[in-house]
Amino acid sequence: MIMVSMNTVLFISFTLFSIGVLGVLIRRNALIILMCVELMLNAANINLIAFARHSGTVAGQAFALLVMGLAAAEVAIGLALVVSLYRKKDTVQVDDINLLKG
Amino acid sequence: MFTEIIEILDRFLSFFEQSLAFLGHHLFLIFGLLAIVASVTMVFAKNAVHSVLAFLATMICTAACYFTLQAEFLAVAQLLVYAGGIVVLFLFVVMLVELSRFKENRLFQRQTPLAMFVVLLGVVGFLTMFRRLIFAPSASEALTLSPELAEGLDVAGQNAQAISRGMFTGYLLPFETMSVILLIALIGAVVLAKQERV
Numbered sequence: 263m264i265m266v267s268m269n270t271v272l273f274i275s276f277t278l279f280s281i282g283v284l285g286v287l288i289r290r291n292a293l294i295i296l297m298c299v300e301l302m303l304n305a306a307n308i309n310l311i312a313f314a315r316h317s318g319t320v321a322g323q324a325f326a327l328l329v330m331g332l333a334a335a336e337v338a339i340g341l342a343l344v345v346s347l348y349r350k351k352d353t354v355q356v357d358d359i360n361l362l363k364g
Numbered sequence: 365m366f367t368e369i370i371e372i373l374d375r376f377l378s379f380f381e382q383s384l385a386f387l388g389h390h391l392f393l394i395f396g397l398l399a400i401v402a403s404v405t406m407v408f409a410k411n412a413v414h415s416v417l418a419f420l421a422t423m424i425c426t427a428a429c430y431f432t433l434q435a436e437f438l439a440v441a442q443l444l445v446y447a448g449g450i451v452v453l454f455l456f457v458v459m460l461v462e463l464s465r466f467k468e469n470r471l472f473q474r475q476t477p478l479a480m481f482v483v484l485l486g487v488v489g490f491l492t493m494f495r496r497l498i499f500a501p502s503a504s505e506a507l508t509l510s511p512e513l514a515e516g517l518d519v520a521g522q523n524a525q526a527i528s529r530g531m532f533t534g535y536l537l538p539f540e541t542m543s544v545i546l547l548i549a550l551i552g553a554v555v556l557a558k559q560e561r562v
Contacts, residue, residue: 265389265390266392266432266433268502269498269499270392270393270396271392271396271433272498273498274392274393274396274397274399274400274429276487276490277400278399278400278403278422280483280486280487281400281403281404281407282403283483283486284407284479284480284483285403285406285407287473287475287476287479287482287483288407288472288473288475288476288479288480289407289471289472289473290470290471290472290473291412291415293412293415293416293454293457293458293461294406294407294412294415296454297406297415297416297419297454298406298407300419300446300450301403301406301419301422304422304423304426307426307430307438308426308429308430308433311430311433311435311438312433314435315433315434315435319530320526320527320529320530321530321534321535323435323437323438323523323526323527323530324527324530324531324534324535324538325535325538326435326438327437327438327441327527327531328535328538328539328542330438330441330442330445331542331545331546332542332545333445333450334445334449334450334546334549335545335546335548335549336549337450337453337454338453338549338550338552338553339549339552339553339556341453341454341457341553342552342553342554342556342557343556344457344461345457345460345461345556345557346556346557348460348461349559354461357473357474
């Protein structure tokens, strides 16, 4: 019998989410920022599944599946943006993109 | 002589069995900590390919966490979508954009110390705000499924069947919206990555 307490799940998903936020804030590479966004979505997914198990309904798992599909769509768009950015501006570092800077 | 050896062997085997059972009880914790280590590697890795591989490790550990929470279908879907699809996309783009030219530049943003401070502040604020909830005695007891609860998730039977029943009855509209979103993402990715003709 695997023992999982709600504390453990909340702490681990919270830590993963914080690492994702930190990565988005401190990295310059757009690809790694996208990966950190994925990490945050996964932390939310862990919570959804744990609460689905806590309440015994299937709603949390269904929404986790929807979040997974949304994450895939987001990655496709994000990577297309990175590729077109690389073609136009010849960079993937986000602080080199300062067209709107006054 | 032989009995002593057998006794020592027996003791060793029982110790091994006990530690194995202990590890088996705490599989979620183990894979969660592995996911945290891998994600820290992902954020602080110098090489982008190493970062993508650490991302892959994180996703596999997360899938293992789903397995321990008895969401088998989602765990397999996670492995297929992330380890099979998204990581390959990331690797493809990393090789496409030739990151070696940026290697001599700075790795982190200028506001890194400020950002770390803000995240730390957020973590401390969250923990103080929700400490009553998180450290409540009801939150620290093990999540065990009572039989009437297990029926809803259909853990004993097929998890995929339970999810599909929920998906196609109660959550049909979100499901259909998701299909439209995926179509939009498909068209949008093609339009964005297309060469300019003008």
